Amino acid sequence: MTSYRNGGFFNPAYHDTETLEIDRRASSKTHHTNPYDNEDPTWWGDRASNDAAIGRVPQGGWQEESWRGRENIPMDAISIRPRSPPRHHGPNHSISGMDPEYNHSRSIPLPSSSGNMTMRWRGIAMRRMSMFPDADHTQTAFTEDAIWNEMQNEQQNLLEELAALSTRDRIKAIRDLPMSFKEKKHIRKELELQSSRKSRQFTCLADCSEKVSLFSRKCGYHVKSAKQTLELWQGAMKSIGGKFGTSVLTYFVFLKWLLMFNIFSFLVNFGFVTIPLLVYKHTPNISQNVNNVPQNVTFRGLEILTGVGYFNYTVMYYGSYSNETLVGYNMQLAYFFTIAVYMVLCGISLIFSMSVNFKNNYVLADSASNSAWQLLCTWDFSVTNEKAVKQRRNNLCVQLKESLSETAQQERLTVSEKLKHYGIHFGCWLLSTSLAFGCAAGVYFVYEYEIETTNIANWSLLDEAKTLLVPFVVSLINLVIPLFYSLFNKFEHYSTHRKQIYALLIRNVFLKMSILSVLCYYWMKKVPDKGSCWESTVGQSLYRLVLFDFLFLMLGSFFGEFLSNVIGTKLIPRMGVPEFDVARNVLELIYSQTLAWIGIYFSPLLPAMQILKFLILFYLKKVSLTHNCQPPRRSGRAAQMQTIFIFLLFFPFFVGALSIVAYTAWSLTPSEDCGPFRRLSNSFSAVDVWIGNLKNVTGSQWVVEIYNNVIRSEIFYFLITLIILVIIYILWQVTNGRKELIRRLRQQIVNEGKDKSFLLERLQDLQKSLPNKNTKQKKQKGSMKQHSDDHSSGDQSNSNAMVQALLARQELEEEERRYSIGGVPVPSEMSNSSPLMQAMLARQLADQENEDQYPMHDENPSSSSALAQAMAARNRVEDEENNQYDVFNRSSAVTQAMQARRRAEDTDDDMGDLPHPVSNVMMQVMQARQQAQEDDRIQWMTAPPQNPGPSGSSALIQAMLARQEAQNEYDDGY
């Protein structure tokens, strides 16, 4: 039977009992219960019939007794409590072990754990609710009634809990219930009835508020659906996700996100800077003070590429903006603050989305559970394309095989192989770094050449074409070198795919950063000394870079994807269809966004270009993807990659762009004769001038004060930095503490599992070694049976430890009552949900007695340990039959506990036994525990009814403490 039920588990004893399930259900399965329980009966029934077919083994018979015995409990010991309904659907699983605990938890108010309790109720309520549609007709009428009542109760609890919430939270809570729609609807209806009843009782004020909330809810729904209608590219996203999966979708989501940034930036810049200028100054003029305004500027076509000439006289660049105050609208301030606010908002939104992403995807993420993740979490339910599904299957297969072989492979690596790997890594890094430096140097010299050869005075067409050289070279480098880097992957061997991607990312970022820093160096150092209106010149270079970047992106998807597709399918089938490289493509996006950020100061309408670029790019990439590419073979953890991309976008790219813009605004002298900041020492002094003007205006003195004392004071920034550092330090410490706590709790779970399996194994051993006790027990039970229902013995799961425990306790109480030794207190009901804890306590108590030789304590039935009592009771039965001591003469903890217990309890027997030598660590734990509870014990001796049975909620904590102490003492001892 055991083998039937437990298949291939490593420890049959552990699974053999219902205790586990009961324990789980009671303790942890709170939020999520099984609304589809109605699927269960088949299985249970199946099992039951199977059990029956095999026939009852002795344990089963014993079990049957325990079921009956169990039914006594509500009658005497806890008779006030409502009859508990069945947990399982099998006809004879009418009472299960968990329910008494549930009842206990209800009967003993535990203030500390009230929150948990309600959650538990809800959990149970849900389960019961789910049983509701098909209440077992095989139940006796009495039980059916009980079930009904119980269910009503629990539903009521759930309803009350929900009713206490606000309307919005309530709806959210209903939605989040793991139930079927029907059940949700039922609950919703009940709640509505309740609230309508309430509102009838109360004033029309409540009615009014109800209506308002209803109305706002409806408005919310409308807003939601309107938002959905406005959602960009929903269908496209769906089809991409359906064909290529989530990891490729990341790229498009990122693209969309950047597009939103640019739309916002464009709106802000256009609205606050460009429109006022266009409205009040119809002819944006590069400079009124400069006389060399060419009158013959016409649109020649090349400007679209170079961005010079005609564009110079439009609002495209910094130079065309006025420094005047247009009808009370200070252009200088508008320009400065628009850009400043935009950059700050970008930074905030980046930090925010970074933190959210990081929290969701990184903090909790654990790289350790790789296989489990691969098997159970990687399947992309959004993939709907047949080909893609097939491919994914193959990929998963390959990945699983790889991960299996990888572990084997890594152990086999010899030193020389390792050295070889390191050598290759070193070589690749060296090569990639020198390539990046070389590229940067190349860009430097090309720029040098351009500046030297261009003659600003006579601007010819050739000169204009020469300006295209730098953007061409830069874009070419950006296109070719990353492809070259990807080739490295062929030689390099990384232990994980993730490391490989990270290496690739770092190299690419390094390349782009070095190129950008060379360009920025030029823009910041060389260009300002050159022409008259240097900001516009920088703006033009940025325009060219953005444009060329776009062109090369298109070329890249043509050559990189289309051509290699053609080659892969037609010419060299060995190469296969190219994969869509998410990382490289995202980096391209990041790079072009960085250009747009740097350009925001020099060319306020650059975001408009960026919007166009991204819009076209989206469709281009989509088409290229569907026609040329296959989904990446190894899907990395897409969500984590997204976090990394956002992080990269923030640092170094956004931070770099921000510092460039800030440096320009604070340190560089704006050109003399064009732009909003002409004739100022730096852009920021526009604010100084404004504040200076404010001094004369009455009523705005406080602004000046704040400006002088806060904004301009170093101490203020110093303090801010200090505070932030302190907060970071505190949070860091808290995080570390929590990590440690998580680690310990995890260890605790593992230990608990081990303890449990150990105990259950012992218990089963005992059961096996005592095959004859069943008949005996039956006999004894027969005398005090109160319910003589006939149980068909076939259906009960064997060795239900919890039930046994309860039965045993019952029995114990009975006998104690019979012997009436002293005032017998009602056993303190432990609402702790873990029989294991009870068992541990039991052992501890037993040990205590074993060592201290205080047999009399044991007459106290309130030792609150179900399992121990079970043992004891069974022991006693055993004794009464055999009257011999040495049945359990083993040196295991459980046996010792039992012996101690038995010895203590047997009033007729003298204490003949000597304590057995403590032979295992478990005993050490118990001893430590006992010592730790020395105080409790003393108290316990003096006032037996107030036993140290821990309240349920703290049982685990106590256990943890005990373990800790045990560990310490164990360490000290040895």
Added chain:
Amino acid sequence: MGNKQTIFTAQQLDAYQDCTYFTRKEILRLFYRYRDLAPQLVPLDYTNHPDVKLPYELIGSMPELKDNPFRQRIAEVFSEDGEGNMTLDDFLDMFSVLSEMAPRDLKAYYAFKIYDFNNDDFICKSDLEKTLNKLTRNELTEDEVRMVCEKVIDEADLDNDGRLSLEDFQHMIVRAPDFLSTFHIRI
């Protein structure tokens, strides 16, 4: 096409909106999707709660589910009769849980049910083997299947009981952030 009002009453729509993550528009869209599966079976008037159930064969033929290796399990888990035959309510329920808005815990709960092939509230080895075979189409050898399953249990089983409980599963899901985006069917 009928007016919105003739398909559902306002109360019905409200109930649907309150109990699923969908807006009115999406509910109607899903209704039409549902109806398109069997126009002759599904009436255009749902105001009097007609008792219509589409058989699994039709549900499983939806483009969103057609190629999903777990389509049958999904339909079984979300259908009231446990055999994959779905009412409109079940249908909405299914896509609500699989929608983007559903919280992680709810998704994890149903994903657990989907992977729990024998409905014993635990993902045991046989469930994992079934999952693996569904995912890889029996392409792995028996040995490999066994090794993968052992590894999975070894990694995800916190309490060492040799099988994954809902808690183990949820714990794993929390650490696998991709789950939210992959356990998602766009409508």
